[in-house]
Amino acid sequence: MTTLVRAHGAPRSHDSDAAAGTEEVTEATAAGRPSAGARRRRPRVPVLGWGGLVAALVLAVVLVAALAPTALIRLDPLAADPLAALAPPSAQHLAGTDSLGRDVLARIVHGARYSLVIGVAATALAAVGGILLGLLAGSGNRVLDTVVARAVDVLASFPEILLALVLIAFTGPGLGNLVLAIGVAGIPRFARVVRSQTQLVRTSGYVEQARTFGLGGARLALRHVLPNALGVVPVLATIGLGSAIIGAAGLSFLGLGPQPPAPEWGAMLAENRNYLRVAWWGAVFPGVAVVITVVSATVLGRAFQRHLERSAA
Template structure:
């Protein structure tokens, strides 16, 4: 005899399909290859062809041509280098500074921690656009100011996570045990606190990378990034905007690429996050 048990309320979250994650990973690999060796996929992104302006997508020009007759696909491929580089460097800055300050805040005394935490709050309350304008005003429009602005603006995300992790880890029994073995403070931090704090950071950085790329595209759309004729995704959107009603492909297709990149990064990041959490639990 089998006893019928009532099924208590249980919500089963659908796991993302493996296909989605595979597609996202594949797309990211392509984007990475494009960023490293763009000539593999497309020719010169700056070569203008006055005879073929604003042509619709075709076999010769997959994404069509823009107002100067440049191949939009080629520009998107070459733009990957700019966009991804900005995103990666900005995220690296954010993670680096965030790790350091978060660790300091987590280990510091009450007041220093409070001061640091409030400064994180202030920084994240500051609109990214305003921060970027500030750096553009100082450094002039260009990649450097953009990268620093995005790096600083996203830094608090990492700093907060690292600080919280540090607070947890420093209370952990194994830190006490290390004290029992006469470890110095520096050794404690380097051998026990830092490695255990690092755990969620890589995954967070992957998700953050998408955010940074999107921010970079947004800011260069406003003209604060790499200057024309450099092929940059945001800048391309901006340039094509004027021809939207006659040549949608100059804007829409680069936009789709930006969207796909950010979504792919998020999908992969979330997947890694779930695996990471599953393992540590």
């Protein structure tokens, strides 16, 4: 029997090249590496993921409603029409009317301003207070750390909504008092995380090296500890925004927030809860607005968290 052996360096046939290429693609696919064609066809994923992108778009719409509500709807949220009371959704009133004949959709759009102002202001207050307490506790002074940590633990032992309810019971209802109560109730969330991050950064190599070069405590904290300890604050702030909005809606439902006829979402739920059987739209649509906004803030916060974790990996 004669065996044909291809000489070393002899050109391969086109069939051999195609087979080898097929084997390479098969091996790459089997190894979990996508082929060049698959990489070209793969859609580009946003930095925060598709869920984070959708959540950001929803919050952008809420922001537009808060800053320029007349750009979305021209109707007056306070204009009452008793003859059109409890009218179902129609071409004239897309979300129906309430018991006083006011357009529900107009009140939802204009109510975004109250919810967003309360949420942003309360979250900012909680962030500033929590950051200051966290930096003080993690500064290295054992006595100060113990005092601040115990005070934060006492505040954190109460649910935020309950703590805000107790605080607003002393200060009274109103927009400013509602922001103060929700902001103070959210301080422990920021203080605990910033404290742990500050302690972690203080013991890192580059901070120890800066300390050996004679960098003072205040400059060291401002130039090295503070910027590196605040990396998680955007995540906490975004998630805290949703918590503040739902807390504001809950307290306004109890009559402790902006007073009627202000179109606040929680107050709208309270005003229309007695008409659920005959006019469900008056309470359901404001509730949907609260849920969508809070879920979007939470999803965006989680997307920020995943992005930071991938960047740190």
